[in-house]
Amino acid sequence: MSEPLSLVVQSEPIAAIATPVGVGALAVVRMSGEGVFSIADKVFSKVRSPETSLADSPGYTAHFGKLHDGDRMIDEVIVLVFRSPDSFTVEDMVEITCHGGPVVTQQVLKLLLDSGCRLAEPGEFTRRAFLNGRIDLLQAEAIGEMIHARSESAYRTAVNQMKGGLSGKLGALREQLLQSCALLELELDFSEEDVEFQSREELSGQIEMLQREVEQLVDSYQHGRLLSEGVATAIIGKPNAGKSTLLNVLLGEERAIVSHMPGTTRDYIEEFFIYDKTMFRLTDTAGLRDAEEEIEHEGIRRSYEKIAEADLILYLMDIGSSDYEQEVPAIAELREKHPDGKLLIIANKTDTTEDSMKRMEIVSEKTGCKVLGISALKQDGLDVLKAEMNMMVEGLDKLHDASVLVTSMRHYEALRNAADALQNAHELIEARSETELIAFELRSALDYVGEITGKVVNEEVLNVIFGQFCIGK
Structure with a gap:
């Protein structure tokens, strides 16, 4: 090598x-x-x-x-x-x-x-x-993101970054930091004369403005991540609820093995599904139950990990089962853990019972959740389900027109560090601390912003970034 x-x-x-x-x-x-x-x-x-x-x-x-x-x-x-x-x-x-x-x-x-x-x-x-x-460096990463984009939104975001949208924003931030750093360094050179080349009130206001701009970029990462990686969507439920069948019909292909034997899915299966420009990263998980077999138990443990990481949870239940009401406590517990509206209850196999509507009303009343009825096998109700999924993440597909969006964890972490350094600088100014301490924090913020575009270069970071490219690129 x-x-x-x-x-x-x-x-x-x-x-x-x-x-x-x-x-x-x-x-x-x-x-x-x-x-x-x-x-x-x-x-x-x-x-x-x-x-x-x-x-x-x-x-x-x-x-x-x-x-x-x-x-x-x-x-x-x-x-x-x-x-x-x-x-x-x-x-x-x-x-x-x-x-x-x-x-x-x-x-x-x-x-x-x-x-x-x-x-x-x-x-x-x-x-x-x-x-x-x-x-x-940011534009170089954008080239890789454009090549690997799985949706139009991710592609448009990468193209905008390649054109220099985010680079321009960071360049302006860095220029303002440079000016403040230069004035503070000048003060240090004339420290014996006890002069201020920039009033602390003016510097404090400027730092507050920079904080707002950096925090805005930090906040955009949640949307940027969903555009580039897809909306993490966990399909969960008891064994034989029809999770693998639902995954297959959404993808339009036989991706997961479907069997009447419970516990067929031992590990999660992950695939991408695009609806109305929104990309969903679907995960078919092992059925939730008390498993005695070690392999199935590990699969269920991983299912709970995917539930914790999910942006959207689709709980699939067999509404035709005679003991369907036994799932109510598990659904209510899930809703308690995820009160932010990212849980959707799907009543599957509506074709197997004549009173599916009544049963769905009972589940909705007892859990406080919206319940959608489908038949994954007969592909009934899927259009309504897709539209509901899209509505639950409404707004994400509109972000491809945003001029500035953070999509990389590396950029996000650097901006978080920059935000912390700016906060420290602001607190030092309020406390009337030494100029040298304030200058140190501003230089740190300057370096963190520079790491994103490559103004401050780390060879190890470069090796990681470019090592992900194909050889001919």
Whole structure:
């Protein structure tokens, strides 16, 4: 395994396949770094103007010809030339579009590696774009989020961050902090003269304003997380209530095993389901009961973990069962633990009893919960259920138009730390504390904000971020 790349900008030529592995019409293999034009000229022969090398070609030009390893032809390809600094990495770049297929692309990549390139590390092209100043760290992360977006809302949020929406907001915050830090540092330089270059009243007001802006960003994380990760939705209930059947019909595929034997689901199954632009992360859990078997007991323990983590809980009950009222205490207990309206009771198997409506009224009256009736097997009532689920998280799907939204736990934690530092600074000002202590807290806030965009760089953090990218990105 190769060593993680350092913060020093690497200029040696790298190469990687930039498209997914598999059979397709076309694939792209890219190179970046010093000397990539010379490498390409060694293995590529243009059909037109063969006397003109790629090294002499203008940027943003395409050239058709043949890739060859000595006398052996590899493929007919199109080569795109990008000259520094007008490229994604800010370095000289070459992108080779060849025929798709794993063998073809591996042959092209092997040719480039044999001709002087090094295989790129995961995310190294984007990492070079960051280190060369083309994008900041937040924008680099947004590229990864855009690639992995599972919903339109998540995609739009990532695009906005890639365009610099959140970066601009943080940049303005950091600039204000810099000005205050500079004035306090100046005071420290003239400490013997006992002067204030910024009145404490004015500084206190400015910090309060910064606190409000940071807290607003912190508060946006709850919405941003739901957009990027999906609304965590736990499907729970007793064994054989129809949880796996409901998961399958919502997904439109046989994802979970359905059986009349209780305890079939031993572990949770997690899948994504999108309705009206809102993404739900559905979790089919093991049936809740007193299990004697160790494996089933562990599955039930995990079910309770998912219930605790859920943004929305769908409690499924068999309304056709003769002992349906025995579930009332468990439902009432759940409602007591989750009074914020994230619990929805679903009366399943309404087709198995003629008095399902009366039974649902009894459950609703005794638990104080809204009860929806469905037949997962016959797919009755599902449209009403989906609409109700969407209404319970109403507003989340509208947030894709928000100009600034925090979606990353890393950003959230840094902003929380910045908010704490600002609060400390404010309290120190109120207590008429030493300038040096106030300056320390403001510098800490400045560093926390800088960590998000990469103004303050931590190599370990970079390795984690870019290690999540594919090799060709």
